[in-house]
Every structure is written in structure tokens, then in C-alpha cells.
Amino acid sequence: MRKKYVIGLDFGSLSARGVLVALNNGKILTEAVTAYKRGILSATDVGSKELPPDTVLVDAMDYWYALRQLTGKLIEQSGVDPKEIGAMGIDFTASTVLPVDRNLIPLSEKAEYRWHFHAYTKLWKHHSASPWAEQLTELLKKYDRELLAVYGNRISAECLIPKVLEIFEKDRKVYDGAAYFLEAADWLLCKLTGKQIRSASFALCKGLWREKQGYPEAGLFAEIAPELENIPEQKLGAKNALYIYPWEKAGTLTEEAAEELKLCADTIVTGAQMDAHAGLPALGITDAGKVLLVVGTSTGIIFQGKSRKEIQGLCSIADYCDLPELIGYAAGQASTGDCLEWFIKNSVPGYCQEQAREAGKDIFSWLSEQAEKLKPGQNGLLALDWWNGNRSCLADQELSGLILGLGLETRPEEIYRALLEACAFGVKRIFKEVEQYGIPLKEIHACGGITQKNPLFMQIYADVTGKKIIVHRCEQAPALGMAIYAAAALPSVKGGYGSGAEEGPQTEAVRHAALSAASANMQSRDFEVYTPQEEYHRVYESMGEEFDRLYDYFGMENHVMKKLKQRQW
Known part of the structure; x- marks a missing residue:
């Protein structure tokens, strides 16, 4: 069946936005905005008297609730048949990081971690991980200057791994209890598709990953602490994950996700994109x-x-x-x-x-x-x-x-x-x-x-x-950009702009x-x-x-x- 529409979703710092877009001309049929249910958390929200300076925490479930609300509103407001929606793409702030168990349940949802503030999602602007960013910068000067150059010769606290290292140092129970530390975008993709998805754009720009070389060598992490030697495999899921770009198909919705989102299970989900980058195709920027x-x-x-x-x-x-x-x-x-x-x-x-x-x-x-x-x-x-x-x-x-x-x-x-x-x-x-x-x-x-x-x-x-x-x-614009990325991932035989073959x-x-x-x-x-x-x-x-x-x-x-x-x- 040829599809007529795609969905783009933009997860910002304080709210999420969605658009339902026509494949043939980019017309936005309807849009929706929802503020996050809890927003940025206070010290009392996470069982603390006070939080360290530059600590910025949120509740991961805000994102899932917002996702459900947005897709529901888009369907209701437009009156479109979900069968006509071919693909969806999401963008997200980066690095917004959360620890989850093997079933993708955020540790902050589990009673034993509820009053451990490091079990909550660290928003991109959580800067209390700066000392660990500096430590990584110095180690990369020794182990991998080429990788350090990718990050402008200085690792930022806004990246993924400094936030993980902070948890390792400050709350070992949370670190040990986490099966994975995920970008919030990847957590949503895993829940939506039932696959271990990692968004390549996030990993390249915020995760110290390269397509050919992977993550930094084990010796770098071991120099921080012996227990961290295999952190990419043990805590980031590097061994079994699929790294997917935003113009590529990550999978289709699971039956459970489709039911919750009021969409069809054949809806394609693309790799995620960072929010600031997502607007490129929406504004016609596809060249240097x-x-x-x-x-x-x-x-x-x-x-x-x-x-x-x-x-x-x-x-x-x-x-x-x-x-x-x-x-x-x-x-x-x-x-x-x-x-x-x-x-x-x-x-x-x-x-x-x-x-x-x-x-x-x-x-x-x-x-x-x-x-x-x-x-x-x-x-x-x-x-x-x-x-x-x-x-x-x-x-x-x-x-x-x-x-x-x-x-x-x-x-x-x-x-x-x-x-x-x-x-x-x-x-x-x-x-x-x-x-x-x-x-x-x-x-x-x-x-x-x-x-x-x-x-x-x-x-x-x-x-x-x-x-x-x-x-x-x-x-x-970011939400429209993600709809355009989704259109590029949808094969032309289904009404999109991708090549005729879905796979390969x-x-x-x-x-x-x-x-x-x-x-x-x-x-x-x-x-x-x-x-x-x-x-x-x-x-x-x-x-x-x-x-x-x-x-x-x-x-x-x-x-x-x-x-x-x-x-x-």
C-alpha cells in the first residue's frame, strides 16, 4: 500500500512537538505540542535536600507520555487513517542520558533506586560531569588525538560518557544496576522497535564512537578504573547494537507500541537525529x-x-x-x-x-x-x-x-x-x-x-x-525535518523518496x-x-x-x- 503521510517528532528541553506531513508536498496537516508532565526535577522530587551545582534531572517517563500524547493528537486532529502513515522520525536533545535495566525500564522507575538522584535522566545541560569530561580530554591526548579532534580537541560535559563516568564515581549502586546507559532518543527507539538501536548521529557527535573504529580502546577506560575496561560492551550495548542514521530505517513499530501510539505496526521508524541538526532538510539545506x-x-x-x-x-x-x-x-x-x-x-x-x-x-x-x-x-x-x-x-x-x-x-x-x-x-x-x-x-x-x-x-x-x-x-522546523528524514527512509514503492528496496x-x-x-x-x-x-x-x-x-x-x-x-x- 502506498502511503500518504509521515510524522516528525521533536523532543526539546521543556516540551515535545509533532507534525503530520503530506509526502507529496510537505504540507503540515496538523501539529501538536505537549509540555512534559514533571519537567525539570527539584531536589525534593528525587529525595535529596539539595543537588550539586549544575545538576539537571528529568523523568524519562515524561518522554514516553509525551510521545503517546503527540501521536494521538495528530491522528485525532487530522482525521487521517493510521494505515496511510508510512514512517516516523524523532529528534532529541543530546546527550540526555538515562540508566535502564535489561527490559528498558528506567532505574528511576524502580523502588530501590527512586531516591538515588543519579538514577534519573540527566538532561543535556547537566554540566556537573565536567571533571570527567576534562579527564577524558587528557586521556584522549594520550590514546587517540584523531578522535579528540572530532570534538574540537575538548570533550564536553554535554557528551554521553562523562555523564556515565560521573555515575560510576558518585553512585556505584546505580552504575552496577544499569544494564545500559542510553541516549533518551535511543531508549525511545528501542521501545518502539523492540531492537537494540543506537542512533549513529548521536554516537558520532556525542558518544566517542566512529563507524569503522568503534569506541576508544579498552586501555583508555581501564586507566580511569579497571572496572571500566569494557564499558562500551558492558554498559553501552556496543556489541549487539545496530547503529542507524536518521535517513535509514531502524525498524517498524512493535504491536504493543503501535497500539499505544494509535499507529499501525508497519510504520517505519528511522534513526534519531539531534534536535539542533534536525531542521537541515526542513530548510532545504542538503549541501555545503x-x-x-x-x-x-x-x-x-x-x-x-x-x-x-x-x-x-x-x-x-x-x-x-x-x-x-x-x-x-x-x-x-x-x-x-x-x-x-x-x-x-x-x-x-x-x-x-x-x-x-x-x-x-x-x-x-x-x-x-x-x-x-x-x-x-x-x-x-x-x-x-x-x-x-x-x-x-x-x-x-x-x-x-x-x-x-x-x-x-x-x-x-x-x-x-x-x-x-x-x-x-x-x-x-x-x-x-x-x-x-x-x-x-x-x-x-x-x-x-x-x-x-x-x-x-x-x-x-x-x-x-x-x-x-x-x-x-x-x-x-526540527519536527518537519524529521518528517523529511522519515520520507527519505520510506521506499518509493510505498510513496516515499527512498530506493525501491527496503533492505540491503x-x-x-x-x-x-x-x-x-x-x-x-x-x-x-x-x-x-x-x-x-x-x-x-x-x-x-x-x-x-x-x-x-x-x-x-x-x-x-x-x-x-x-x-x-x-x-x-
């Missing part, structure tokens, strides 16, 4: 030279190259992690929307809230209106956007935010604008680092909730970087052609272009020089931020 900015709680900066360059401080540099035949480069900022939300919650006085209410506006819109009245440099402020550490290109979670130039006359909207500018300067610094390696960044495509809601922010991006910013109005080897060229065709027919075509204002760009060029001085001084020359962080408790 184009950049994807995904602006949300954090910012993902994704671009492709035809050759490999070792760029210091990138999150990952991996073959085929995003698109067949291309080298995928990933960078980013650890705090964008989170930084702005922190400011709103903690530093905006009551009179601003009152004036916003009187104007019938939310506080973000009101502050943006006030900030737009200011010219570049008028506030006398300059900030570093490191509220959650620096992801690129310093790759240092021990760094912290900074605002320079505060005075008794400083107003909230001036600080707000300085934070917007700091985020834009951070993006420009990443572009600068990349372009000096000869990688052209010709087109900048932006998506994400903030890009829709904050025109001032997007104009500041253009003015600071000196580049046109193409802002796509597709509110669910395919060349990367064939896969690239399938994904390119799916993207060409299904991508979002609704966008707005922000063009740099030359007068403002000149001012920002001068301010950017001062930003770079602050960046270098606090990021590399002076360790006061790290010393303060170490005193935190």
Missing part, C-alpha cells in the same frame, strides 16, 4: 556552504563541508552525521533563551511588568520594544553570553556570564539589549573561527521559537555578523539523492530576510573588537570565573 542556526533555550550552529578541517572547540566534526556524503560540523552556545529567561525572572523590576501589562504585552515583547529604541553602544554595556558555560569555541562549562559597564543609571531594557548583543557577538566569534579554516559560510538560515517572536534579536544578528539572516517562519546496502550517493529529493519537495518556503544595516554594523565592528578582548581574557588568560565556580556550593 549553508549554515543552520537553531535559536531556542540554547543555540545550535550546524554547517556542512566537503572536506574535513580540524577546528578547535567545535562540538563535533563527523562524517555523514547530518547528511550523506558530507562532513557535519556542529558548534553552538549553551545559553540563549535560557539567559534571557533568567534575566526576566530575576532582574526585571515590578514597574516594567506593570507597564507591560498596561500596554497589553508580555514582558519579552515590551522589553524588546524599549530596547529597539536604543542604538548600538548607547547603553554603554558589553556582555559575555556564558550563563551556562561556553559551548564553542572554548568548550568550557566552567565559564560564566558577565555584564560590563553597569552603572546607577542602567535601565532593564539596556541590560536586555546587551544580552541580545552578547548572543550575536558569540555567533560572530564562532563564524570567525570557522571561516579562518577556509570553510565558506554563504547563507545563514535561522529557525526556532525566538526567531519568530523577536525581530529585534534577528536584526541584531544581521547587524553584528554583517550577514543576511534568512529566518524561516516554520515554527516546527545503498551507496551514500543514493541516500543523498533520496534525502535531497524529499527536502526539495517538502521543505519550508516561508521566510523573511534580515539585511545588515551598514551604520549599525560599523558600530558593532568596533564593539566586537572589545568583545573579543573580553572573550580571550576571561576565556583563556584569566581563570577568575573558574575559581569562583569552584567555590560555589
Whole structure:
């Protein structure tokens, strides 16, 4: 039976989103959003008086409940016959990691582990694993510099294995009780298909895995502790797992999963993709030279190259992690929307809230209106956007935010604008680092909730970087991207864009052609272009020089931020 529709699902930090999409033209028939049931957990939620700094925990069952809700809503709202849905794809934050038993039950669901906070799912921005990330960095300098270069020469606490090592050191009962430590995306795929699936993109970019070499050699792990020598086989399931790319079929739904999701058991499930990367095909990015900015709680900066360059401080540099035949480069900022939300919650006085209410506006819109009245440099402020550490290109979670130039006359909207500018300067610094390696960044495509809601922010991006910013109005670009990946995995004989054969080897060229065709027919075509204002760009060029001085001084020359962080408790 030829299928007519595919589903794309996007699991973010605080909520999940889904779209039901027509295979022939990419029309989104309906979409759904659901907030997670429990959200980020407090110390009391996990039986603790307090949690260590930078600990960010969630309940894995939030994801399963959200998945069921989303597919149910999509079917109900659209009235589509589930038999007409051919495939589904999911994206996820990374690395969001959980320990499970052999039956894929999260340890946090078992009574004996309920008050062990390390049994809960560690969200991607759980940065208390930084010491173990540093340890891995030093060991890879000794054992495998080539692998270290894949991660910009520094392993991040946002990767999978540092989080696992933290559990080994801090709660041996949880470590010993876990059959597997899984990416949350892979946990869902295993439950959906009944197979031991590992998403190749996650493993390449966050898991220290390479397609030909596998994981680092046993000696590296044994140097940390003898019990860790065989950790890839014993705790990551490396020996029996299938590593699947997002444009490939991972399996079909089990009967049980199909019943829970209100779908059919012949529905194809693809390999998962990282959330910041998932929007590529949705915005028509299937070749080198184009950049994807995904602006949300954090910012993902994704671009492709035809050759490999070792760029210091990138999150990952991996073959085929995003698109067949291309080298995928990933960078980013650890705090964008989170930084702005922190400011709103903690530093905006009551009179601003009152004036916003009187104007019938939310506080973000009101502050943006006030900030737009200011010219570049008028506030006398300059900030570093490191509220959650620096992801690129310093790759240092021990760094912290900074605002320079505060005075008794400083107003909230001036600080707000300085934070917007700091985020834009951070993006420009990443572009600068990349372009000096000869990688052209010709087109900048932006998506994400903030890009829709904050025109001032997007104009500041253009003015600071000196580049046109193409802002796509597709509110669910990552979810649409996963629907397009699913369409590429669905064979053409069933209505998709894949090769006629469901199984068997395919060349990367064939896969690239399938994904390119799916993207060409299904991508979002609704966008707005922000063009740099030359007068403002000149001012920002001068301010950017001062930003770079602050960046270098606090990021590399002076360790006061790290010393303060170490005193935190």
C-alpha cells in the first residue's frame, strides 16, 4: 500500500512537538505540542535536600507520555487513517542520558533506586560531569588525538560518557544496576522497535564512537578504573547494537507500541537525529556552504563541508552525521533563551511588568520594544553570553556570564539589549573561527521559537555578523525535518523518496539523492530576510573588537570565573 503521510517528532528541553506531513508536498496537516508532565526535577522530587551545582534531572517517563500524547493528537486532529502513515522520525536533545535495566525500564522507575538522584535522566545541560569530561580530554591526548579532534580537541560535559563516568564515581549502586546507559532518543527507539538501536548521529557527535573504529580502546577506560575496561560492551550495548542514521530505517513499530501510539505496526521508524541538526532538510539545506542556526533555550550552529578541517572547540566534526556524503560540523552556545529567561525572572523590576501589562504585552515583547529604541553602544554595556558555560569555541562549562559597564543609571531594557548583543557577538566569534579554516559560510538560515517572536534579536544578528539572516517562519522546523528524514527512509514503492528496496546496502550517493529529493519537495518556503544595516554594523565592528578582548581574557588568560565556580556550593 502506498502511503500518504509521515510524522516528525521533536523532543526539546521543556516540551515535545509533532507534525503530520503530506509526502507529496510537505504540507503540515496538523501539529501538536505537549509540555512534559514533571519537567525539570527539584531536589525534593528525587529525595535529596539539595543537588550539586549544575545538576539537571528529568523523568524519562515524561518522554514516553509525551510521545503517546503527540501521536494521538495528530491522528485525532487530522482525521487521517493510521494505515496511510508510512514512517516516523524523532529528534532529541543530546546527550540526555538515562540508566535502564535489561527490559528498558528506567532505574528511576524502580523502588530501590527512586531516591538515588543519579538514577534519573540527566538532561543535556547537566554540566556537573565536567571533571570527567576534562579527564577524558587528557586521556584522549594520550590514546587517540584523531578522535579528540572530532570534538574540537575538548570533550564536553554535554557528551554521553562523562555523564556515565560521573555515575560510576558518585553512585556505584546505580552504575552496577544499569544494564545500559542510553541516549533518551535511543531508549525511545528501542521501545518502539523492540531492537537494540543506537542512533549513529548521536554516537558520532556525542558518544566517542566512529563507524569503522568503534569506541576508544579498552586501555583508555581501564586507566580511569579497571572496572571500566569494557564499558562500551558492558554498559553501552556496543556489541549487539545496530547503529542507524536518521535517513535509514531502524525498524517498524512493535504491536504493543503501535497500539499505544494509535499507529499501525508497519510504520517505519528511522534513526534519531539531534534536535539542533534536525531542521537541515526542513530548510532545504542538503549541501555545503549553508549554515543552520537553531535559536531556542540554547543555540545550535550546524554547517556542512566537503572536506574535513580540524577546528578547535567545535562540538563535533563527523562524517555523514547530518547528511550523506558530507562532513557535519556542529558548534553552538549553551545559553540563549535560557539567559534571557533568567534575566526576566530575576532582574526585571515590578514597574516594567506593570507597564507591560498596561500596554497589553508580555514582558519579552515590551522589553524588546524599549530596547529597539536604543542604538548600538548607547547603553554603554558589553556582555559575555556564558550563563551556562561556553559551548564553542572554548568548550568550557566552567565559564560564566558577565555584564560590563553597569552603572546607577542602567535601565532593564539596556541590560536586555546587551544580552541580545552578547548572543550575536558569540555567533560572530564562532563564524570567525570557522571561516579562518577556509570553510565558506554563504547563507545563514535561522529557525526556532525566538526567531519568530523577536525581530529585534534577528536584526541584531544581521547587524553584528554583517550577514543576511534568512529566518524561516516554520515554527516546527526540527519536527518537519524529521518528517523529511522519515520520507527519505520510506521506499518509493510505498510513496516515499527512498530506493525501491527496503533492505540491503545503498551507496551514500543514493541516500543523498533520496534525502535531497524529499527536502526539495517538502521543505519550508516561508521566510523573511534580515539585511545588515551598514551604520549599525560599523558600530558593532568596533564593539566586537572589545568583545573579543573580553572573550580571550576571561576565556583563556584569566581563570577568575573558574575559581569562583569552584567555590560555589
